[in-house]
Amino acid sequence: MKVKELVCIGCPLGCNLKVEISEEGSMEVTGNTCPRGADYAEKELTDPRRIVTSSVRVSGGHLPCVSVKTETDIPKDKIFDCVKALKNVELLAPVKIGQIVAENVAGTGAAVIATKDIYVQ
Ligand code: SF4
Secondary structure (H helix, E strand, O other), rough: OOOEEEEOOOOOOOOOEEEEEEOOHHHHHHOOOOOOHHHHHHOOOEEEEEEEEEEEEEEEEOOOEEEEEOOOEEEEEHEEEEEEHHOOOEEEEEEEOEEEEEEEHHHHHEEEOOOOOOOOO
């Protein structure tokens, strides 16, 4: 049996999780205050994923860049590729909150959306 320790990122409480993994691969999670902690632990140890936040350049706007995030979580090992791909994106103002700024980022199938309005300067 293997034991892993994690901190749940599901909410600010940050519960300390202990995961016991049997030889057959079944998991028992303890330390979670709510069911989301067990879901997080199992996912983190089998298919870790994250929402990625970053920024993208904008020309002609009241600010030179806009904050963005992936619309859904993406595999953790694709985060670097996602951020790298966004370095090559440049938008033209105006940009609307929720606007798709990149499709299928880094081949993950996830879109990247703006999280702020940028007005024409
Ligand atoms: S287990 Fe539940 S209460 Fe604890 S950090 Fe995760 S989401 Fe929050």
